[in-house]
Amino acid sequence: MYVSVVLFTADLRLHDHPPLRAALQGGRQVVPLFVHDRGVADAGFAVPNRQAFLADCLRDLDDELRGRGGRLVVRSGDVVEEVCKVAAEADADEVHLAADVSAYAQRRERRLRRALEAEGRRVHFHDTVTTAVAPGVVTPASSDHFAVFTPYFRHWSTQRLRDALGVPRTIRVPEGIGSEELPSRAAVPGVSPGLAAGGEREARRRLTAWLRSGADAYEEGRDDLGDDATSRLSPHLHFGTLSPVEVVQRAGAADNPGARAFVRQLAWRDFHRQLLAARPGASVADYRTKRDRWRSERTARADIEAWREGRTGYPVVDAAMRQLRHEGWMHNRGRLLTASFLTKTLYVDWRVGARHFLDLLVDGDVANNQLNWQWVAGTGTDTRPNRVLNPVTQAKRYDPDGAYVRRWVPELRDVQGGAIHEPWKLQGLERATAGDYPDPLITLADGLARFRQARGKE
Numbered sequence: 001m002y003v004s005v006v007l008f009t010a011d012l013r014l015h016d017h018p019p020l021r022a023a024l025q026g027g028r029q030v031v032p033l034f035v036h037d038r039g040v041a042d043a044g045f046a047v048p049n050r051q052a053f054l055a056d057c058l059r060d061l062d063d064e065l066r067g068r069g070g071r072l073v074v075r076s077g078d079v080v081e082e083v084c085k086v087a088a089e090a091d092a093d094e095v096h097l098a099a100d101v102s103a104y105a106q107r108r109e110r111r112l113r114r115a116l117e118a119e120g121r122r123v124h125f126h127d128t129v130t131t132a133v134a135p136g137v138v139t140p141a142s143s144d145h146f147a148v149f150t151p152y153f154r155h156w157s158t159q160r161l162r163d164a165l166g167v168p169r170t171i172r173v174p175e176g177i178g179s180e181e182l183p184s185r186a187a188v189p190g191v192s193p194g195l196a197a198g199g200e201r202e203a204r205r206r207l208t209a210w211l212r213s214g215a216d217a218y219e220e221g222r223d224d225l226g227d228d229a230t231s232r233l234s235p236h237l238h239f240g241t242l243s244p245v246e247v248v249q250r251a252g253a254a255d256n257p258g259a260r261a262f263v264r265q266l267a268w269r270d271f272h273r274q275l276l277a278a279r280p281g282a283s284v285a286d287y288r289t290k291r292d293r294w295r296s297e298r299t300a301r302a303d304i305e306a307w308r309e310g311r312t313g314y315p316v317v318d319a320a321m322r323q324l325r326h327e328g329w330m331h332n333r334g335r336l337l338t339a340s341f342l343t344k345t346l347y348v349d350w351r352v353g354a355r356h357f358l359d360l361l362v363d364g365d366v367a368n369n370q371l372n373w374q375w376v377a378g379t380g381t382d383t384r385p386n387r388v389l390n391p392v393t394q395a396k397r398y399d400p401d402g403a404y405v406r407r408w409v410p411e412l413r414d415v416q417g418g419a420i421h422e423p424w425k426l427q428g429l430e431r432a433t434a435g436d437y438p439d440p441l442i443t444l445a446d447g448l449a450r451f452r453q454a455r456g457k458e
Contacts, residue, residue, distance in 0.1 A: 001028070001029055001174075002026065002028045002029070002093060003028060003029045003030070003031065003090045003091060003092040003093070003174055004023035004024070004028050004029075004030050004031070004092055004093075004094050004095070004096060005023070005030070005031045005033055005083065005086055005087050005090065005092045005094070005095045005096070006019050006020050006023045006030055006031070006032050006033065006095075006096050006097070007019075007033050007034075007035070007079075007083055007095060007096070007097040008032060008033065008034045008061070008072075008097075009034075009097060009098055009100065009240075010098065010100070010130050010238065010239060010240045011098045011129050011130060011240035012034075012054075012057040012058065012060075012061050012200065012239050012240050012241050013061070013200040013203070013240055013241050013242065013243065014061070014064050014065070014068075014167045014168065014200065015164070015165075015166070015167050015200065015204070015243060015246065016164040016165045016166075016243035016245055016246045017129070017165065017243075018098075018126040018128070018129055018165060019096035019097055019098055019124070019126045019129065020032070020096070020168065020171075021165050021168065022096050022124060022126065023094070023096045024168055024171070029090075029172045029173060029174045030070070030171055030172070030173060031073055031086055031090045031092060031173055031174065031177055032061075032065055032070060032071070032072050032073060032171070032173065033072075033073045033074075033075065033082075033083065033086050034058060034061075034072060034073070034074050034075075035074075035075050035076065035077065035079045035082045035083065036074070036075070036076040036077075036183075037078075037079040038076070038077050038078050038079075039078065039079065039104065039108070040104075043104070044359075045358065045364075047358070047359050047360070047364070048188050048189065048190040048191045048192075049191055049192050049195055049328035049360060049361070049362045049364075050361075050362055050364060051183070051188045052185040052188040052191045052195060052198075053185075053195065053196075053198035053235060053239065053328075053362050054183070054198065054239065055182070055183040055184055055185045055187075055188065055198075056185055056197055056198030056199045056202075057198040057199050057200070057239050057241055058072060058074065058182055058183060059182050059183075059184075059199070060198070060199030060200050060201055060202070060241075061199075061200065062182055064167075064200060064201075065171055065173075068167075068168060068169060068170055068171045069170050069171055069172055069173075070171030070172065070173045071173055071179070072179070072182070073086065073173075073177055073178075073179040074179050074180045074181070074182060074183075075179070075180060076180060079108060079112075080108065080111045080112050080115050083095060083112060083115075083116070084115050084116065084119065086177065087116065087119070087121055088119070089176070089177055089178075090174050090177055092121065093120075093121055093122065094121060094122040094123070094124065095112070095116055095121060095122070095123045095124070096123075096124045096126065097112075097123075097124075097125060097126070098125070098126055098129035098130055098240075099125040099126060099127050099129070099130075099134070100130065101135055101273045101274075101276045101277035101280075101367060102276060102280065102283060102366045102367065103280035103281070103283060106277075106280060109125060128161075128162055128244075128245055129240070129243075130240055130244065130273075131244055131269065131270045131273050132161055132244040132245050132247075132248045132266065132267075132270055133156055133159050133161070133270050135270075135273050135274035135276075135277035135278070136274065136277065136278075137159065138152060138155045138156050138159065138274065144278050145274050145275055145277070145278035145279070146271065146274065146275070147275070147381055148381060148383060149267075149268065149271050149381065152267070152271050152274070153264060153267050153271070156267050156270060156271070157267070161245050161248060161249060162245060164243060164245055164246040164249060191328075192325060192326055192327055192328035192360065192362075193326060194326045194327040194328070195327060195328045195329075195362060196232070196235060196327070196328075196329065196362065198235065198236075198239060198241065199241060200241040200242075202236075202241070203233070203236035203241035203242045204241075204242070206231070206232065206233060206236065207231075207233060207236075207242060207247065207250070210231045210232075210233070211250060211251065211254060211259070214229060214231065214258075215231075215251065215254055215256070215258045215259045215262060216256055216258045216259075217229050217258055218230075218231070218258035218259070218261050218262050219257045219258045219260070219261040220258075222261065222262075222265075222332070223332075223333045223398050224398055224399075225316070225319075225320075225331055225333055225334065225395075225398045225399040225403075225404035226398075226399050226400075226401065226402075226403030226404045226407075227403075228331060230331060230332065231262065232329070233247070234329075234363040235329065235362045235363040237266075237269065237363070238362075238363040238364070238365050244266060244269065244270070247266060248263055248266055251263050251266070268368075269367075269368060272367040272368050272371045272372070273367050275287075275367075275371060275381070276366070276367045276370075276371065282370065282371060282374065282380075283366050283367075283370045284351070284370075286374065286379040286380075287371070287374050287379060287380045287381065288379055288380065288381075288385070289379060290378060290379055290385065290455060292347075292349075292379070292454065292455075293454065294347060294348060294349035295346070295347050295348055295349075297348075297349075297352060300346065300347075300348050303346050303348065303441055303442075304342075304346075304348055304352060306438070306441055307321065307338070307341070307342055307346065307348075307353075308321065308356055309321070310322040310325070310408075310409070311438050312341065312438075312440065312441050313423075313424065313437075313438045313439050313440035313441055314341065314391045314392070314440060315395065315402075315405040315409050315412055315420060315421055315423065315437075316334075316337060316391050316392075316394065316395035316399060316404070316405055316421060317337055317338050317341050317391050318408070318409055319334070319404055319405045319407070319408035319409050320334030320335070320337060320338045320408075321338055322408040322409065323408050324338075324357070324360050324361070325360060326408075328360055328361060328362040329361065329362055329363065330361070331404075333394070333398050335357075335372065336376060336389060337389055337391050337394055337395075338353070339353055339372070339373055339376040339377070340376050340388060340389035340391075341389075341391055343373075343376060343377040343378075344376075344377070344378075344388045344389075344447070344448075344451045345388070345391075345442065345444065345447035345448070345451070346441070346442070346447065347447070347450055347451055347454060350373045350374060350376070350377035350379065351373075353373055354369055354370050354373040357369055357373070376389075378455075386451075386452075386455055386457060388448055388451060390444060391444075392421050392422060392444070395421040396418055396421055399421075400418065401417070401418075402415070402417070402418065402420035402421065405420050405421065406420065409437070411434055411435040411436065411437040412433075412434055412437055414433040415430070415433055415434060423437055424439055424440055
């Protein structure tokens, strides 16, 4: 009996799983394997919120496999060493896994190929497992990748997606393959109290419910902070409990303005992955340098700490930062505002903010996180790199009645109407209702002047 190993990474599902379906071809037995990769932990990416969500996902994946006669094998250590060990224990002649784009993933793929081929085993990397359109499929005539989203999306939209794959009925795992115990969310310390639940069943429930009752309003309401018309599917896309191919197909089938706007946002994920695949260094270095001389972490320490704690004196910024700490997630409009405030109003290096987000975000993703931070900082793909988002103007537009701010900044809950967005203007008894809420770290005019001077615009 021939045996295959399927290495699960950021694809923790059974629906539409090309590596698993390929591994089962010809009636093969399969070892479904997940490795707690030591390299991920050593790099500081194994943070509490993602570890807790991962625990949910692995338990759900194991349950689903057991319902089909299989089980999940869990190991810890160097991922290449552990895959080779399991392949030898199972006498497997091939290994299947999803292709990935980060510099770390590309090094891991090269090591894995060398190690397995040296043992006479085949390894297959599958595209369109974590993306709808594979990196490198859509390219301009003059480059190996698109650097601007709009032309990329135009070409991306013309691609015919592969058909989504069904769930295997039966999965047979060879006997005698040892496994560690499954992790438990309860055993992970330091988890955000409002962290959402993980797992494929939860992901599919959320997707179905949102397509039925939320997608129609997405185009008009996706930036509304108070009502939050977002899908909240980003953690599931990050961990792969949902297939991007299937999500694009199901949303596209709705054929309404909201669903089409949502598909456009999904295309941004693929855009960032094709960019990172071509320029892996963009995860740590400016994609397009502006030769910024950012304020150092030492000189800006107090401002950075106030930003992290949600004590900048700008209510919408503080609300978003507190949401991040409580939920391990943040509304996308909030991400844009907080990133703009740190990099352009406080003039702090985008890498400081990107690291803090990765420390807390359950959907913390190198491609999306780093490249969105660069977009906002003006060192990435934004065609208007010096734009600055005014947090007061944005708050009045996207949280006009202050519902979002009141939810996350309780010191201001008694401030009436739109005045909540400028509490420094309150007088007398009205100012007293704001309690110990701080004054702004810096005026917006002073922050803008410093930024424009630093970028040579004045």
